[in-house]
Amino acid sequence: xxxxxxxxxxxxxxxxxxxxxxxxxxxxxxxxxxxxxxxxxxxxxxxxxxxxxxxxxxxxxxxxxxxxxxxxxxxxxxxxxxxxxxxxxxxxxxxxxxxxxxxxxxxxxxxxxxxxxxxxxxxxxxxxxxxxxxxxxxxxxxxxxxxxxxx
Ligand SMILES: [Zn+2]
Numbered sequence: 155x156x157x158x159x160x161x162x163x164x165x166x167x168x169x170x171x172x173x174x175x176x177x178x179x180x181x182x183x184x185x186x187x188x189x190x191x192x193x194x195x196x197x198x199x200x201x202x203x204x205x206x207x208x209x210x211x212x213x214x215x216x217x218x219x220x221x222x223x224x225x226x227x228x229x230x231x232x233x234x235x236x237x238x239x240x241x242x243x244x245x246x247x248x249x250x251x252x253x254x255x256x257x258x259x260x261x262x263x264x265x266x267x268x269x270x271x272x273x274x275x276x277x278x279x280x281x282x283x284x285x286x287x288x289x290x291x292x293x294x295x296x297x298x299x300x301x302x303x304x305x
Contacts, residue, residue, distance in 0.1 A: 156237045157234040157235065158234065158235055158237065159232050159234050159235075160240065160243070161231060162231045162232070162233075165220060165222070165233075165235075165243060166246075167243050167246050167254070168220050168221045168243070168252070169219070169220055169221075170206075170218070170220070178206065181201040182199075182201040183199070184201065185197045185199055186198055190267065190268075196267075198266070199265070202264050203265055204258070205222065205223045205253045205258045205260060206219050206221070207220040207223070207224045207227050208220075208224075209231065221252065221254035223253070224264075225261055225264075238251070239251070239252060
């Protein structure tokens with residue numbers, strides 16, 4: 155996969171629409187309680203859950219939201235984007251596997267949660283992976299009768 159650096163000026167298709175901006179502003183300040191252990195709850199700012207980058211114009215104070223992970227934007231307000239997304243953006247289309255299209259893996263650090271362990275990840279996984287590794291050759295190189303196998 156080849157990544158290309160793009161500045162926010164080139165990512166107009168990832169800007170929030172007016173309706174999305176209104177909804178985003180409504181979400182700000184809304185807090186929900188989530189369980190973090192059996193007896194502990196934590197208050198989380200709903201607006202931080204969504205992957206949004208806020209660009210603030212220093213001269214006129216205008217605020218513009220982008221469907222981007224804020225953690226991936228550098229100080230120059232540019233971001234590395236994969237070649238598939240770049241070609242969609244070049245055609246003014248929302249990339250298929252993008253936050254703007256509803257695909258968002260989020261970031262637990264953003265809302266102060268801890269990383270899930272293996273068991274917790276398997277519980278919430280959409281797809282479960284089952285596999286079995288079976289050795290079908292013997293360590294005994296002298297053996298040449300494989301009519302009976304033990305597993
Ligand atoms: Zn991409």
